[in-house]
Amino acid sequence: MSNTERPLSPHLSIYRWPITMTLSILHRATGVAMAVGFLVLAAWLVSAATGPEEYARFGATMSTVIGQLLLVGLSFAFFYHLMNGIRHLVWDTGRGLEKRQAIASAWFVLVASIAATALFWVMLL
Numbered sequence: 001m002s003n004t005e006r007p008l009s010p011h012l013s014i015y016r017w018p019i020t021m022t023l024s025i026l027h028r029a030t031g032v033a034m035a036v037g038f039l040v041l042a043a044w045l046v047s048a049a050t051g052p053e054e055y056a057r058f059g060a061t062m063s064t065v066i067g068q069l070l071l072v073g074l075s076f077a078f079f080y081h082l083m084n085g086i087r088h089l090v091w092d093t094g095r096g097l098e099k100r101q102a103i104a105s106a107w108f109v110l111v112a113s114i115a116a117t118a119l120f121w122v123m124l125l
Helices: 019-050 052-062 065-092 099-124
Strands: none
Touching (some): 019 065, 019 099, 052 065
16 A cells, blocks of 8 residues: 555645744743753852852853853843743733734744843843
8 A cells, every 4th residue: 555645744844933832942941941050050059158269160160151151041041931931921811812912922022031131141241
């Protein structure tokens, strides 16, 4: 029996991801990133409790380019997860569930998260 007459499923190379699906995946990824961030926070607290030498070593590690990128990424994860969580709370009230509104709120969450991260780091430096 041959299946040559059946249509093939769309492959990822021709499938266009909607912004809402992308942000749903990103919401889960930022949740995982924040869990990793809590490990970094715990390491910072342990280094502070251990003594000034260990605290200085931790500070030097976080001052590297990789450390700074990690901290910026963790702050973006926090702000994105916060903004998208608020979006979900609004959805829980029954508002913003139509396709156009969901797409508009998705773009708003993404832009607001980037802006909040940038503002945080500008104020911090």
